[in-house]
Amino acid sequence: MNQRQRRYMRGPLVVRQGGRQESTTDSRLLDVQHSTDWLHEDPWRVLRIQSEFVNGFGALAELPPAVTVFGSARTSSDHPYYRLGVDLGGALAAAGYAVITGGGPGLMEAANRGCAQAGGLSVGLGIELPHEERLNDYVDMGINFRYFFVRKTCFLKYSQAFCCLPGGFGTMDELFESLCLVQTGKITHYPIVLLGTDFWGGLADWVTNTLIEEAMIDPGDRDLVMITDSVDEAVDHITAVHSDLFGPGTTPPESAPGTPQAGDR
Template sequence: MSEVRPRRRRQGPVVRGQQTWQPTTTDQRLLDAKGSVEWVHEDPWRVMRIQSEFVEGFGTLAELGPAVTVFGSARTVADSEHYAAGIELGRKLAMAGFAVVTGGGPGAMEAANRGAAEAGGVSVGLGIELPYENTFNDWVNLGIYFRYFFVRKVMFLKYACGVVALPGGVGTMDELFETVTLVQTGKLTSFPIIMYGCDYWQGVRQWMERSMVPAGYVSPDDLALVRATDDLDEIVELMLTAETRISGRVAASRRDL
């Protein structure tokens, strides 16, 4: 009879067995306004934990080099065309000299990490404390776990020259539209945002064109901030162009010092 191994869960940097699991996540305890008034005394100390996550992320990724962040669904199955496209995208980006950054989970994230790792590239996973997903996929060769979504989101974009959104769900939409907002408001510059899979993303684009633009909530120019394509080589070229612009801007700023 085979030995039954105890289940374990990762919470931030801590690994807990079933006997020591905490029923809530760190993010939930931060954002939940209900419960004891003790939060008044505890919340200021959370700033130190948040600070430590930023320090860990910056320290680990500062020397990453050119990188592209890939978003996508954790539910993408391994025998799907979207998974195959993720592998090929990761491979092409790595061959072009980019590190590939994902959320480090299964599905589309695993596919992009796998393509990068198999091509000999740097395959980054930025994990998050979740009640149902607590391990990196097997293709991550540089990984950091975070407690807080907002810290993780900064790390997704801080060291990337652009993002690619593979087909995904609510989480992918959140990451995609937050990136669009940052570009729209000038927080990110020379930053391509690509939606891979024209058929999949067609409904989103049509809704923006037919509902948001006529209502005046976005301008036609805003739609140009995001490009949809089925051409992986086009994605790589766009990222190379963006990286060249960034490198040139950095070099110019250094000359001005």
């Protein structure tokens, strides 16, 4: 594929011209400023940030009950983790949930694929990155964001649970932010499930043997997350939490809160 054929994300845009950019909107906001121009530019960036929140909230406002799935963008389609992601997306759709991912390749694509093939609503919330071209082909509803923090708010605000497939720093970032928000009561009735006991086992041991042992967290905080190899067990756990809250055999109503408390929406 030559340079002119490649597609690149520029916030909400996908372009073929211009090639790979040296920085992103996020990095231009957060990097060290080498001149005083930021004194005049940053206040105007607030309006762009506001517009991303408005566009994201507007697009997702009528989303049905949903589960966010995260995982590595680097996993190939012939890897067992990919099959796990497809199965998870399909099982969530069968349970009545839309599936939200970061919209990228790898395990995000797998979850979107499983959901779409099962007839569910497959959602992708993309991000402007120098090395990623587009949302994957299995996204039914897609939004591209410039700012990570806006995107992360939408993941949490418009989903009622979090499933984490094996992944790298981005996956860990989302996992620990979600754990922190649950631990501090910023989001409630929000089950978190990790798929892959071999992959996540070392992290679970460290939480138990280091964080709990050294009193960095409460012993009960270990129970904020469920680790399993079974897609069925993961989905059953999510539906059980929601059944306790919303009634047996039900998914959360469309008005159920994700991140905020009811009434803050």
